[in-house]
Structure formats: structure tokens, C-alpha cells
Amino acid sequence: MSSSNTKSVLRTRRHDRVRHKVVGTSSRPRLAVFRSNKHISAQLIDDSVGRTIAAASTLEPTLRSNSGANKQAATLVGQLLAERAQAAGITKVVFDRGGFLYHGRVAAVAEAARKQGLEF
16 A cells, blocks of 8 residues: 555545535634544634634543543543533534544534534
């Protein structure tokens, strides 16, 4: 396999395709999810001004006690992000899976955020 077809390059291409369609605004920010091998993070982004409204990650001290690489940790990240979004007055978002499959930890973040009251 050539270096132009590595997993990270292919994921970046998928993410670029998604980002042509998904744009966050101040009334409906983009919920962007990033998944690494050890952690997961999510943030609400207003693309019109390039500002992060709220964020949550397994790197935070409150969530760091659990393993960051499982669905349970991803669920906690989704719940925490939804709580912070509601505190900022956000109820509707657009979901950006970041080029990852909507499966496993990425789906767990989305489902937890929906259960906490975010609409997308």
C-alpha cells in the first residue's frame, strides 16, 4: 500500500467530503467528534466565526479515571457535551463524524448527546 492510501489520509479525504456539506452556524453549531486509539473528544463549533462553543474529552480530569477507548467513556463525553451545550443555550446541532464510521464510540457520543436533549 502506498503512503497516499494510509488510513489517516483516507479518513481526512472522507472528512473533507463531509465538511463540504456540514457547516456549523451560531444557531446550529457543528458537533465534531474526534476518535483516537486511546481517547475521544467532541466539540461544538460555530464555523461562521471559527469559535468553539463547548467541548468535552476523555482527557479531562473528571473523565480521565475511566479508559478513554471504550463506549462507556464515549457515552460520558456525549452527556457532558450536551450538558455544556444546554448551559450555553444550544439545543440544535449538526453532526460531524469526522470521517469516522458512524459506529461504536462515535455513535455512542451521538446517542448520549441525543438522550441529554440535543437535536440532530
